[in-house]
Amino acid sequence: MAESGKLGNPLKLAAALVLGLLLGIGAGYALFSGGQPATGPTGSPQLTPAPETVFKIGFTIPLSGELSSVGKLWEKAIYMAIEDLNEEVKAYGLNVRFEPVVLDDKTKEEDALKNVQSLNQLGIKIVVGPAASSQVKAVMNYAESNKMVIISPSSTAPTLAIPGDFVFRNTGSDALQAKALAALVSHEGFSNVVVFHRDDEYGRAFAEFFAKEFSALGGTATSMPYATGLSDYASEVAGLSSKVQELGADAVVLISFDTDGANILSHAKDDPVLSNTRWFSSEGIHGASELLQPEMANFLMRIKFLGTRPVFRENPLYKDFAERFKKETGDYPPVFTDKVYDAVFLAGWSILRAGEYDGEAIKKALPLVAEKFYGVSGWCILDENGDRLMQDYAIWGIAKSGDTFEFKDIGSWSAGALTMEEED
Amino acid sequence: MIGPTEVLNTIWIGIIYMIIALPLTLSYKVTRIINFVHINFITIGAYVGVILFLLGVNSLLLVIPASFLFGAAIAVLNHFIAFSPLEKRGANPVILMIASLGLWIFYKYVVYAFLDLGQKVFRTNLFSVIPRATSLPDVSVGGYVLSGHFFAAILVAGVILGVLYLLLSKTSVGRAIRAVADNPTLAEISGIPKERVVSITWALCGGMAAVGGLLWAVFAIATPEVGDALILQIFAVSVIGGLESLLWTGIGAFIISGAENILMSLLNAVLGVPVSFRPFISFSALLLIILVKPPLGAGGGLPYRFKIVRHYKR
Numbered sequence: 001m002a003e004s005g006k007l008g009n010p011l012k013l014a015a016a017l018v019l020g021l022l023l024g025i026g027a028g029y030a031l032f033s034g035g036q037p038a039t040g041p042t043g044s045p046q047l048t049p050a051p052e053t054v055f056k057i058g059f060t061i062p063l064s065g066e067l068s069s070v071g072k073l074w075e076k077a078i079y080m081a082i083e084d085l086n087e088e089v090k091a092y093g094l095n096v097r098f099e100p101v102v103l104d105d106k107t108k109e110e111d112a113l114k115n116v117q118s119l120n121q122l123g124i125k126i127v128v129g130p131a132a133s134s135q136v137k138a139v140m141n142y143a144e145s146n147k148m149v150i151i152s153p154s155s156t157a158p159t160l161a162i163p164g165d166f167v168f169r170n171t172g173s174d175a176l177q178a179k180a181l182a183a184l185v186s187h188e189g190f191s192n193v194v195v196f197h198r199d200d201e202y203g204r205a206f207a208e209f210f211a212k213e214f215s216a217l218g219g220t221a222t223s224m225p226y227a228t229g230l231s232d233y234a235s236e237v238a239g240l241s242s243k244v245q246e247l248g249a250d251a252v253v254l255i256s257f258d259t260d261g262a263n264i265l266s267h268a269k270d271d272p273v274l275s276n277t278r279w280f281s282s283e284g285i286h287g288a289s290e291l292l293q294p295e296m297a298n299f300l301m302r303i304k305f306l307g308t309r310p311v312f313r314e315n316p317l318y319k320d321f322a323e324r325f326k327k328e329t330g331d332y333p334p335v336f337t338d339k340v341y342d343a344v345f346l347a348g349w350s351i352l353r354a355g356e357y358d359g360e361a362i363k364k365a366l367p368l369v370a371e372k373f374y375g376v377s378g379w380c381i382l383d384e385n386g387d388r389l390m391q392d393y394a395i396w397g398i399a400k401s402g403d404t405f406e407f408k409d410i411g412s413w414s415a416g417a418l419t420m421e422e423e424d
Numbered sequence: 425m426i427g428p429t430e431v432l433n434t435i436w437i438g439i440i441y442m443i444i445a446l447p448l449t450l451s452y453k454v455t456r457i458i459n460f461v462h463i464n465f466i467t468i469g470a471y472v473g474v475i476l477f478l479l480g481v482n483s484l485l486l487v488i489p490a491s492f493l494f495g496a497a498i499a500v501l502n503h504f505i506a507f508s509p510l511e512k513r514g515a516n517p518v519i520l521m522i523a524s525l526g527l528w529i530f531y532k533y534v535v536y537a538f539l540d541l542g543q544k545v546f547r548t549n550l551f552s553v554i555p556r557a558t559s560l561p562d563v564s565v566g567g568y569v570l571s572g573h574f575f576a577a578i579l580v581a582g583v584i585l586g587v588l589y590l591l592l593s594k595t596s597v598g599r600a601i602r603a604v605a606d607n608p609t610l611a612e613i614s615g616i617p618k619e620r621v622v623s624i625t626w627a628l629c630g631g632m633a634a635v636g637g638l639l640w641a642v643f644a645i646a647t648p649e650v651g652d653a654l655i656l657q658i659f660a661v662s663v664i665g666g667l668e669s670l671l672w673t674g675i676g677a678f679i680i681s682g683a684e685n686i687l688m689s690l691l692n693a694v695l696g697v698p699v700s701f702r703p704f705i706s707f708s709a710l711l712l713i714i715l716v717k718p719p720l721g722a723g724g725g726l727p728y729r730f731k732i733v734r735h736y737k738r
Contacts, residue, residue, distance in 0.1 A: 063536075064532075064536060064648060064649065065649060066649075068551045068552075068647070068648065068649075069549055069551035069552035069647070072540065072543070072549075072551055073549070199700040224698070224699070225698060225699075225700045226699055226700050227699075227700040227701070227702060227703055229653065230653060230702070230703070231640070231644060231645075231650055231653030231654045231657075232437070232640075232643070232644035232645070233644075234433045234436075234437065234643075234644070234685070235430075235433060235437075235684050235685045235688055235689070235699070235702055236699045236700075236702065237429075238427070238429040238430050238433060238685065238689060239688070239689055239692050239699040240699075241427070241429060242427065242689065242692075242693065258552060259552040259645060259647055262552065262554060262645060263554070263644055263645040266554050266644075266645070270562075270569050270570075270571055271429060272568055272569070275569075288549075288552065289548060289549040289552075289553075290552060290553065290554050290645070293554065293556065295556060296554070329543075329547075330543070330544075330546075330547025330548060331547070331548065331549055334549075
């Protein structure tokens with residue numbers, strides 16, 4: 001049927017031939033005229049500059065959904081970084097330009113995957129994002145089979161530390177942060193804590209590693225997961241309160257993102273048990289503006305709320321970056337913004353170092369670029385799993401500055417040693 | 425076990441569920457549209473509060489009416505630009521529901537765009553805010569801190585319910601609304617201006633849901649997705665009322681809120697069910713109620729009646 005239809009329609013065949021001929025002429029003309037200056041005699045001045053090469057960098061970030069409060073500010077950092085990167089390559093005399101393609105993944109696994117697929121269809125081979133570990137897990141296999149390089153600025157789950165894959169993470173694995181946080185909680189004199197954590201890849205892995213590290217220091221950590229993506233956590237906080245009483249726990253360790261964490265703390269503030277318990281946290285809630293509202297900030301200062309967060313110690317570049325960011329957006333950069341900014345540079349320079357816009361080649365180039373790259377987030381050198389190798393942690397809390405409140409680093413953890421600044 | 429916190433949360437959350445779910449039931453009764461823009465009413469109501477608090481308007485007496493007016497205006501606008509023209513062209517309830525889905529997405533991104541702008545103007549993160557009226561003092565009862573916002577929520581809910589009750593039962597507008605809900609064709613024949621009654625209903629429902637959203641934001645948190653995260657519970661509450669009975673919708677609010685707080689806490693204490701099972705608990709409670717004791721006869725509302733209609737047509 002199909003065969004006879006094909007043969008029985010000479011018109012179509014003729015049309016195809018004509019079309020092919022036209023295309024051939026077009027291609028030949030383009031090759032001929034485009035190739036001429038390049039193959040011209042040596043030293044002859046070019047009349048028109050060659051068009052600049054444009055490389056696209058894909059982004060899948062949480063512009064809506066659970067992490068939108070940080071994602072929206074990351075977007076600003078991305079455009080800042082692209083602009084700076086383009087200026088930098090021009091300064092090196094390279095005739096290239098980078099163009100961002102930013103997609104929103106709604107902080108959801110399936111949307112992150114959909115975005116990576118769309119970016120692949122656009123021929124993009126390097127993607128910065130997604131943000132959450134659960135999302136990175138969701139796109140990992142697709143990236144691997146389609147040879148796309150993924151640079152997550154913020155995925156920290158130790159379970160995703162896999163050597164040789166296409167996923168790079170511009171931040172240290174939580175295996176290390178769990179150690180830092182355990183050391184902090186133990187240093188503050190607690191041995192029986194409840195870990196109240198997100199029931200997702202990030203929260204579960206963090207809780208597991210924390211429990212391991214904390215018991216090595218002689219403590220007991222009981223893990224208590226809560227469902228993610230809810231509109232409110234009052235009932236969970238009530239459950240936590242009875243759990244703390246039941247176990248006679250002396251502190252709570254909160255592993256959350258910012259919106260859920262802020263909501264949890266706002267309810268804990270009104271709970272008779274939890275408002276008199278010491279709280280600790282990871283980096284997830286650092287920078288959330290809700291924590292600086294006077295009512296909340298006073299509560300957090302009263303219970304001496306402390307957390308850990310990945311930083312690079314004594315990095316002069318970060319300070320300038322933070323001030324500049326504040327000037328442009330009105331906010332200090334929220335958690336991981338510096339890593340998003342640097343991830344753009346890593347992506348750009350890796351494409352150039354690879355010599356061709358090909359996933360496999362970029363994957364090989366990236367660790368070599370990272371090894372020599374020192375950005376606003378510090379030295380980006382990677383370990384054998386493609387995760388940040390050199391990672392220190394700051395100990396942060398809330399402090400009063402004049403009439404307002406601010407996030408303040410009051411100590412650090414580096415290579416197994418906890419240092420707290422002198423308290424006034 | 426069950427402490428004062430669980431009871432307090434049940435009451436507080438129950439009240440807010442009620443304020444948001446009642447207009448969903450009412451608007452369905454009158455218009456037969458399953459309205460997804462209800463989600464936007466909640467979010468927009470919450471953000472009217474956020475913005476006004478940011479502008480330094482601290483009195484709930486000003487913020488709540490503003491929130492109501494905003495929600496009401498959007499609901500009426502939807503009626504005139506989308507639902508009414510579609511209905512005139514003979515669209516059935518399914519098409520109207522799909523139109524409301526479209527409007528839901530549209531408004532959601534309008535809110536995102538607006539907040540993006542707002543972030544530039546106010547120089548602060550608007551994507552996750554806990555709005556607080558600083559003029560309300562906390563009350564301490566036996567070492568227990570009761571937020572002033574709790575009493576404000578009870579007061580606001582009381583006023584709204586009182587006004588709604590009086591409006592529906594004692595005024596001619598209320599009688600007209602009930603007539604249209606019972607039998608729109610008959611109401612129209614009897615000379616009730618259906619179009620006007622429907623717009624009044626929309627204004628009432630949009631406004632109430634917006635105030636509910638504001639109360640919720642004060643209790644929990646405001647994000648551009650707050651309505652989205654809340655809507656499943658709200659639909660559950662309304663379905664307990666069969667999308668028909670306002671009384672059962674009110675009761676349903678406390679059933680769902682009780683399941684989420686008291687029942688969850690009991691199951692956690694006695695059987696060790698992790699608290700991350702909360703969404704599962706509330707929806708199991710919903711299923712159980714619908715299966716064991718349908719509030720409005722067999723199947724309660726929507727699906728069953730539609731089946732009967734189809735049989736007649738054949």
